[in-house]
Amino acid sequence: MSEEKFQVIIIGAGVAGSAAAYTLAKAGREVLVVDKGRAPGAKNMTGGRLYTYALKELMPEEWAEAPLEREVTREIMMMMTPADSVAVDSTFGSVNQQSYTVLRARLDAWLAEKAEEAGAMMVPGSTVDGLIIRDGKVAGIKTGDEELEADLVISAEGANATVAERAGLIRPVELKDVAIGVKHVIKLSEEIINERFNTVSGKGAAVMCVGECSKGVSGGAFLYTNKDSISLGLVVDSQSWKNSRLPLADIAEELKRHPALARYIEGGDLVEYSAHLIPEGGFKSLPQLYADGFLLAGDAAGFVVNRGFTVRGMDYAMLSGIAAAETANEAIEAGVYSRSILKSYESRLQQRVLKDLALFRNSHDYITRTRHVYKTYPRLAADLMRNIYNVDGSPAKLVSGLVKKTISGRVPYFDVLKDMFKGGRSL
């Protein structure tokens, strides 16, 4: 390797960055990965679930050794009001190894190690300040008093892609295009988790909650069982958080006290608290994914689909990392790094990522613009169930009457129909 120039420099050692580095290094390329975290993954965050098909595609053999926490075999969908909750609890015996809970500090460190073993140079603890741009082509990175040159730079720097933004390659992230995730990791013994979730070691549950999870701030809460800890958190719409004027830490703290969730984490020790931006703009706000000498992957490119009950980002990050690496390989072989060559990145993504984003292009809008999803329907569901189960000596009522009684005055029937129609199409 020449001392002075790399074939590819990747910014960020998250899922996308390490997937790209791994693929490129396997192909014998000289790759440098620079990450600002002290260790790969140290600054990364996820709610906690990885859909494994992407990992299998990245490393068909080695994937089984990955530090996956528990296979998700039980899905709980919950609607909640500040005091009540209604849940649909599904156990899928027919689904095999489809998704696992993960902790990023472990997963990312492992992925980075695999990339390093394959021959990539991992440099954590360094912040990339900017890009070298020569004749309109990205030609390397700037960090501190150093400049490092490369034929190609892949930005996998995450939701707040400041390097790409500063270089004018993408427009600044707007508040409406991001959600904010907060998460607590709570330590409990493996046995207690097995007991509380009625599961066995290696298998676990995912709980997705919609409603007024915390202090009236709208959002989706989640709970994942890890091997010997629980990830509990909340994704809140940035605008609604801003309007609430509540400190994020308070919202996360309050969530832990919700009666439907508190019992799961009782007696556990808080071992980690984190907060992170999540791109939510979806298909409509996707940036230009390539420029001369430059590719964008993972969250930096906005590859996230939030359907309320499932949020997918890491699998897309992994796929986009692979696609970026394949594109880079093609460019290196051709010895050309122009936009016209890198254009093939988009068609690679089309097959794996973009079609999903296009399909769910309205889901984010649906969730954030439809206040009923967060406030009214969870309340309706909870009230209806309470009315059904209510036995207090007053005259009994038919269920159909209870439905009408519950809905009446809360929300026009027309709205209900409209939301169901829109939701049905966009989720």
Add this chain to the structure above:
Amino acid sequence: MGRENSKNVWVFIEVYDNKIRNVSLELLGQGRVIADQLGEKLVGVVIGDNIAGLANEVIAYGAETAIVVSGNEYKDYSTDGFANALTALVKKYAPSVLLIGATRNGKDLAPRVAGRLETGLIADCTDIEVNSEDRLVEWTKPAGNMMSTSICPDSSPQMGTVRSNVFKKPAPDYNRAGEIVAEDIGTKADDIRTKIVEIIKTVQGETVNLEEAEIIVSGGRGMKGPENFAILKELADILGGSVGASRAAVDADWMPYAHQVGQTGKTVKPKIYLACGISGAIQHLAGMSSSDLIIAINKDPEAPIFNVADFGIVGDLFEVVPLLTKEFRRIKNG
């Protein structure tokens, strides 16, 4: 050194500005307890220049014997001079226990002496007791967020450095009789390889004596900047106290290290400890939790400092502190 024939409990008496440091007097108090339990004598060792008068103090504070090494070469503390004198004395008299205050100089001297004597040394003890069964001294100190108790079973003397303010200073009895032994141990000038060339007092020429302060007003990250420590100083002045700081504030260079309270700073035991904008990390608590009264002002109701505070105010210190100053000034002026 072997254990056989070693006898008596020794306290190294640290002299500063021609006075005995409080921690050494506190150690004479606890040394007395240990010596009585072992049925041995308590001995204070004073090394310095023109220090004859201090031997009587040593006896008044509970020692049977004061050993005095005096000479011009001991005017200032030096590692080489003091290690030479103290080691020579230990070799001659073979004490069973040697206590040294965990001050800067104490912690400079003790490891050097223990190394030369090939004996064990336990740092920064917060408690020392004798086990009545094996008659070994048990040395207790914080270890992370736990406490650990260690012993030194096979070598002698059993040595430890002890934090100030963990034992009570005994009441002196100037009628106590005792023996004063002058030992003539010289150290050649060439063998002392360090020399103090200058002493720089800290902030505005005043020294910080947190360890002996009765009232401490301390600030942490919540102070937001160095300039805001002025309001703590003002309150401390009215109360006749000193200003302390958490590690966060010292690391941010808002206050000099001499003000730092906590595991890597000073251990304090004032009558009143007022923590302003200090969250109360375990390392901080290790340095102040034996204060008589702990008052906390913090705007975060969940701050751990409230778990140890006798009186806590959830509020903005920038409002509360000036009001407190005003109130105390009113009381003071009658």
Add this chain to the structure above:
Amino acid sequence: MNILVCVKQVPDPVEIKFNSETASLIRACAANIVNPFDKYALELALQLKEKHGGEVTVLTMGPPQAVDALKECYAMGADKIVLASDSLFEGGDTLATSYALFCAIKKTGEFDLILYGKQAIDGNTAQVGPQVAERLGVAQATCATGIELADDKVLVAREQDDCQEIIEVKMPALVTVAKLAVEPRNPNIRRKIAANKIEMPVISAADLEGIDAARLGLTGSAVKVKKMFAPPVRGAGIKIENETADNAVKALVDYLSNAKAI
């Protein structure tokens, strides 16, 4: 000038910090780091080298994964790195540890100046440096906040309990280093890449001629830990919430006068 810096790899103190303004986090991570005071010592050594020339060697004693600490030191600018690693060295008190380090230093070379951090943040004893100085028979100065070279001596600014001292120390000398006014430098990427590739010598007990195994590790320790226990808990008292500052202050003053504290 030949400078040796002795460093220790320590667990990062677990701290959860959160910046609510930028919604960013500094995460708790049970990672290992170079003892912060040792990094100040290395920074000081590198500054002296830049001013006066010479060579900076970094030595650590620890398990094989302590290479990460050494690589970081190399990336910061150390010329040589040496790892002393042997299960015989493990579990020692400061007496045994200083003996092992003394033997390793003798094997590593001759030095004008040996720097240590003033204490390691895991054990906080501040004893190993002075005990190594004792075994090497060199002069020592503890808790330095600065060092200037003056012929065959160094001038050391020393952090005292309540003031600062400037002391003159004859070389060879061992100096332990406290927090400096400047933060340790961040290594650049090229140095990090070079550090990743470096081969480093590993010293084991067998490489140290004449070493007395009975003086190493747990066997060689004079101090034995007898027990560990949770510290006594001090209970919480009165807590004033949702009150005006005026009322809170009045309540506090009343409390203090009732307690006869003022």
